[in-house]
Amino acid sequence: MSSKGHQKIEHWFTEQGWEPFDYQRQVWEAYLSGKNGLLNAPTGSGKTYALWMPVLINWINEHPETYKELADNGLQLLWITPLRALARDIEQALQQVVDDLEIPWQVARRTGDISSHKKQKLKEQMPEALITTPESLHIMMAQEGYPGYFENLDSVVADEWHELLGSKRGTQTELGLSRLKHLRPHLNIWGISATIGNLQEAQDVLLGADASNENAEIIKADVEKKLEARSVLPDDVEKFPWSGHLGTKLLPKVLPIIEESRSTLIFCNTRSQSEIWFQRLLEAKPELAGTIALHHGSLSKEIRRWVEQSLHEGKLKAVVCTSSLDLGVDFAPVETVVQVGSPKGVARFLQRAGRSGHQPGSTSTIHFVPTNALELIEAAALKTAATQKIALESRDPILKPYDVLIQYLITLGISDGFEPEHLYKEIKSTFAYQTLNEKEWSWILDFITTGGQSLSSYDEYSKVIDEDGIYKVVDKKIIRRHRMSIGTIASDTMMRVKYLNGGYLGSIEEWFIASLNTGDTFWFAGRSLELVRTKEMTAYVRRANTSKAKVPSWMGGRMSLSSNMSALLRHKMHEAIEGSTDDIELKTIQPILDVQADWSTLPDEDELVIEKTISDEGHHLFFYPFEGRYVHEGMSALVAYRISQLTPITFSIAMNDYGFELLSDKEIPIEEALENDLFSDANLIEDIFSSLNDTELAKRRFRGICQIAGLIFQGFPGQKKASRHLQSSSGLFFDVFDQYEPDNLLLQQAYDEVLSYQLDEVRLRKALRRIQSQQITLKQTERFTPFAFPIMVDRLRERLSSESLVDRVQRMQLQLEEHV
Amino acid sequence: MIPNAQACNIQHQRFWLLPQKAIYWQKRKTLLVADLHIGKSGHFRKNGIAVPKEVNQSNLENLSHLISQTETEHLVILGDLFHSDINSEWQQFVDWRKDYHALEVSLVIGNHDILEKNNYHAGRINLFKKMVIDPFLLVHDLNELEETASVENYILSGHIHPAVQLRGRGRQSMKLPCFYFSQQYGILPAFGGFTGTYVIEPNQDDRVYIIADSEILSANNINN
Secondary structure: OOOHHHHHHHHHHHHHOOOOOHHHHHHHHHHHOOOEEEEEOOOOOOHHHHHHHHHHHHHHHHOOOOOOOOOOOOOOEEEEOOOHHHHHHHHHHHHHHHHHOOOOOOEEEEOOOOOHHHHHHHHHOOOOEEEEOHHHHHHHHOOOOHHHHHOOOOEEEEOOHHHHHOOHHHHHHHHHHHHHHHHOOOOEEEEEEOOOOOHHHHHHHHHOOOOOOOOEEEEEOOOOOEEEEEEOOOOOHHHOOOOOOOOHHHHHHHHHHHHHOOEEEEEOOOHHHHHHHHHHHHHHOHHHOOOEEEEOOOEOHHHHHHHHHHHHOOOOOEEEEOHHHOOOOOOOOEEEEEEEOOOOOHHHHHHHHOOOOOOOOOEEEEEEEOOOOOHHHHHHHHHHHHHHOOOOOOOOOOOOOHHHHHHHHHHHHHOOOEOHHHHHHHHHOOOOOOOOOHHHHHHHHHHHHOOOOOOOOOOOOOOEEEEOOEEEEOOHHHHHHHHHHOOOOOOOOEEEEEEOOOOEEEEEEHHHHHOOOOOOEEEEOOEEEEEEEEEOOEEEEEEOOOOOOEOOOOOOOOOOOOHHHHHHHHHHHHHHHHOOOOOHHHHHHHHHHHHHHHHOOOOOOOEEEEEEEEEOOEEEEEEOOOOOHHHHHHHHHHHHHHHHOOOOOEEEEEEOOOOEEEEEOOOOOHHHHHHOOOOOOOOHHHHHHHHHHOOOHHHHHHHHHHHHOOOOOOOEOOEHHHHHHHOOOHHHHHHHHHHHOOOOHHHHHHHHHHHHHHOOHHHHHHHHHHHHOOEEEEEEOOOOOOOHHHHHOOOOOEEEEOOOHHHHHHOOEEOOOOOO | OOOOOEEEEEOOEEEEEEOOOEEEEHHHOEEEEEOOOEOHHHHHHHOOOOOOOHHHHHHHHHHHHHHHHOOOOEEEEOOOOEOOOOOHHHHHHHHHHOOOOOOEEEEEOOOOOOOOHHHHHHOOEEEEOOEEEOOEEEOOOHHHOOOOOOOOOEEEEOOOOEEEEEEEOOOEEEEEEEEEEOOOEEEOOEOOOOOOOEEOOOOOOOEEEEEEOOEEEEOOOOOO
16 A cells, blocks of 8 residues: 555645555545545544545556656646635635645635636636535536546546535536546546435435446544533523523523633524624623624635634634535634524434533534523424434435426537437436436427427517537627526625725625615624615715614525424423423423413324414414424315315415414404314325415525526626626516416426425324324414424415415405505 | 406596506597517517417417407507517517508617617608597606606506505405596506506505406495
8 A cells, every 4th residue: 555645745744744544445446446435524623634645646557757746737626615704714725735845736726705816717717626615516517628628637526515515516426527528538436414304315416327336435433522512501491581592591501601611602593683683792791892793605715714713823712604615724812603593304413512621532512592482392302313323314416407407408508519318317326307308308408499388470489599410509698697697506696895085895695775864873793883875786884883774684494393302392392291201491481381281281292282272363374393394284184175175265375393373354263163073184296286386485486597597697797787687586487477378397396396305295194194193182272382383483374275366355444644 | 358457437438447558548549558578478478488488379369359459540558568688579560550551650768679670660650759549648667757746638558557455354454456547637557467466555545456357347326
């Protein structure tokens, strides 16, 4: 094994005062023997060196005499990362090693946020190692002559693959890899993933449907860290709110945690929550000013960079952050992590805990801060899960998203064009599209060439044209528009926030800025700002002296409890009922559970509780299956639909992770519905589809699909007006497709996505089967119980109706302006 | 006559409000529509965005249906007849127009109407910046009218694609397109099939007629 390359690398480690980990050496040997694979290693464990070193060993061995002289060798390694923010750290780590070894290699980034000057330079001379995101890889493939970039490419590393896996950006990566594999048949492909429930599948997705298993290896890094999880408990649980998601009530108890630790990361679930926590921490303890900072994905990279740097240098006592700091290099000074509100899953909780305690032999410490009383049950469940190593959640890959494929075809169409027959085989070699059949393929080709319909005399559809068997896009405007939109996988229109003198702070959703008047103040980047004016896509602000300011709320998907967490939660409820628990969290919440038991009943593990209440608003039904928001979304639509078949009725539906509510202005015939097998899983798909037609779920899902497939175009930055006549909402698209082209595959995709990713059909069916074997308890309650209250106050609601529009309108009231 | 037409008196003139989002003014044998946005699907398709092209055909079919079911002699369009730059769907409109020799067509120019004059001539369309048919002043966007208080006529307009938000018990709510009439002006819903809506907030004295599928309901009579 002691080749020249090995010796050089081992020597480098010795010089750093390090010894390579066993798993690092394993990866080197597997890589050098020509294998592909997946490295399962947590952040901050030296995983970067595990895959950078074998590339260098190989290079040194191939050029033992000349490796210090050979420059401009073309692109050897492509390093794909999900987050732009990570690219720079990786770049520095890789560059350092080649510099030390006196290998004249270039390492560079090509992500959306580097200057166009630098991009131009890349075009002229590719570095030997390039760090990029899935979108940027596709942008490269949208350039004429792109195969030239990759003619020397030897290997690809997909970093943080678990992050990409369950998303359409993962599918983008798969497609990009299928192209690269074709250009470079002996390409080495490696993924790096944190621990998830489906590592083997993660590898299969990465390597593609055409890869052989013999030539692939999963290597696990055995670097376990000790973990300590604690809950921050309210002193007086009876005064602790039943609902809410801010958690600032317990903020005084977080102050000593910050005090005692060298550096603390405070994770919030949303950006607005992080802004509020930052602000409240300063109010509670003004002397913290200058030693605490804020970090989230909408802040400018300069601000984020500064925060990260200061964390490294140990200058910050605490950083309030969001998932923006979930990944990336470790911050050695961080000793403690605080998680505010439910992390919704065990894996995320562990990942965040792991961001603390980096000294050898030290322990990761995480404090959980519940934001409402019921989250204490979750706290107990999380602690059990974290310490007993309960099976971690899987990340399920996205299957056959037509929108991503359409985007990809246009991408190839605007660069060098493609031959359909040839490309079909390549696309089918990916995991995501292995079941793509000829019929679907020809529909997609029709969609991009003729607009999905037979040509008629009045039709001037133009996008992809057939030039002697090569499918190409030639229209300059379409090319320009497509290049702009490759990076926009599901994001709202963002406005830049800038100081009058030009300092850039970050970006906020346009609709929030639109809700403000000039002179209004709002919190952003941890400071209160006054809106001075807006011009094109920029909001100009100045510092304001008031602390009374609006906090922007960013739209973002609400996360759902994982199935592992929900099972644990039900079990914790059971322990609480039995009184067999030692959990301090459950003991703390007992007075509230007593109220629930007194006013209604406590749902046991093998029981479904339904509560029936009447209020000024109408007739309420609350169901508590404890299955997580997504399953409740599907189950509530299903249950509402089935009841609506018994009598014409209209529902407003709300849900959280514990249960869901049906609200109607009429009495709901629940007893009759229960007698009619309300929770049967027979006809599940038909009933769900019928219910989807009556709700907005599929329509909302269609929004993202429209964006990726290029139907919605957000406009060029700073010149929105030029494309004004091409603006339309996804809702309108949905309606016209629904009316004129119901078998449109993109429409079908919207329904499929709702069914498999949002409602999670598999989990829903399991949950229904479970309920069928359970006892169902129907309780009439006098008022909203502790379990009902948080659901009832939720404003985000679905609707479902079996009444005629006219009947409904008759009972409604026009919203009139206050009479002037 | 059109089923479910709703009678409504404006300035002592009897209007028939039609669920197809048009007004039939019987006395003048005039059909009033606003915001057709013909050519919108064509504009999208020409730019590589695959909207079903039947959208345009169905707009024209709806118009034919209304003309055949009434005694319309004059079709008045309150702006935004055509969506953008010329495309072949204009020819589709011109061809459709050929079937109606006797019909007079007038267009009050809207912000989207940017075709060359000769295109309108090909379609035998009278063009107006604003148009007076006593007792009414017809415009596209009433906010574009100069702030002259001297407007004596009741104004009829389009442009904003009005809709209203309705709310009911049990946290029910919905948004439906509508006809809107205040003391001084009226706004027609958008006729075109591939157009959105904008929610307006009427005052108590205003008259609002909601289009619920194939029926028209007076919002002033429902549950108030």
